[in-house]
Amino acid sequence: MHDTREWQALSDHRQALDGVHLWDLFDGDPQRGERLVAETDGLLLDYSKNRLTDETVALLATLADRAELRGRIEALLDGEPVNTTENRPAWHTALRQPDPPTEVRQEFDRMAGFAAKARDGRWEAVVNIGIGGSDLGPAMATAALDAYFDANLEVRFLSNVDGAHFREAIRGLDPARTLFIVASKTFATLETLANAFVARDWIALHVDADQVSSHFAAVTANPDRAQDFGIDSGATFAMWDWVGGRYSLGSAVGLSLMIAIGPDAFADMLAGMHHMDEHYRTAPWAENLPALLGLVGLWNRNFWNWPTYAVLPYSQELALFPAYIQQLDMESSGKSVRADGTPAPIATGPVVWGQPGTNGQHAFHQLLHQGTDIVPVEFIGFCRPTHPLVAHHDLLMANLFAQGEALALGASDTGDPHRSFPGNRPSTVILGDQLTPRSLGQLVALYEHKVFTQATVWGINPFDQWGVELGKIVAGDIGAELTGSAEPDPGRDSSTQSLINRYRNHRRGVTR
């Protein structure tokens, strides 16, 4: 793409914007804030506070056409093998079709039956064991939909292979009334298995042997391994190889969420996702929220060369949303090789970070306002709260709008360099009516398709993640060296070698 006419036109256009301040763009154009927005199904995207003009949007649209984005979207939504390095579809959108493939419908019905039983009083807690896509989606969504949590039990999430997380996950729970869901597409992930085994030991210590398996359910594309672990097929829910981990919230990976909010609310979330899928498929680029979010992000990344962006939800319920987007975006777009195997000639995925406002304002916003790096921000907020503390909500949202304005416009020069706010710092606002299962579904699909839009222009495959494999292999080798079942490899670098030796020496002194 970087060698096309369309890319060059954007580069030239970007040069022409040198020295243009956001306040010039707003001053000279009173309609800007009403025009550079897009809306669907009550969700508004305001991208007017980015360093761009109508011409930028038109040029970005020509780039999308040059990248054949429309055809790629069709291929994605039609279940074609868009995950080319693994030769399979990335068909998460099938999970949320109103009339989905039979196996999807059947699995949803099985989940709904299981969730109804789980909510009927036998359990006091459900603990989802999983990591990455088998954790972040349901953990994020369960927190996000706290107001819709209507089960008479607790739902917790155990992911880290750190005994401290297990300790915290079971704190105060009665093993006799605890259900574990082992969520793992592969059923081979080290962290998840280590936690599943220790959970099984904990249950076995407290209940009759013939009862242990009734405390476990599984979500996996590898039911044989779940069975070997001792989980009944009746409590094992399918995933398919065409659902990527970080795209799996709408699958049985969302079982813990469904237990928390019930099947109807879960279906509402799927409907919100589906709405966004169809919007993405059909809306012209200038009205297309995922395409715009992706193209503006690409404009900031490739033409302004800003290496990171922040996702700042002004919603405590979305506290885990930045972490969720970190996996979605960085595991998808952190690639330096294109789908055809050639090196990526231009920058790809930016670093994503963030946490909820207003907490971030008292932590890192200093850098956003006055730091030497420009960090484009994506603010997320809602007009109506899910709680009755309306005055709190007004304060919260006043801060969101104030941050966007202050970043964009800064403040006139006071003569004191320490108190000077240059402004001209870009941000985008995603404003919903209220955080509901449906709007959460829209948000998730919005970001999924944002990532797809960018990957399409960059020519990378957003659906594989080979980069995480090397670390797993090395950790396996080092693990054996730490426990003494293998001798330290003298071929290691001197830093790693001496760290391992120090650990081995100190580990011996550990009392259990």
Ligand code: F6P
């Ligand atoms: O290591 C990364 C990863 O492969 C993610 O892509 C995935 O979501 C996670 O591990 C968990 O994998 P699984 O669901 O197979 O346990």
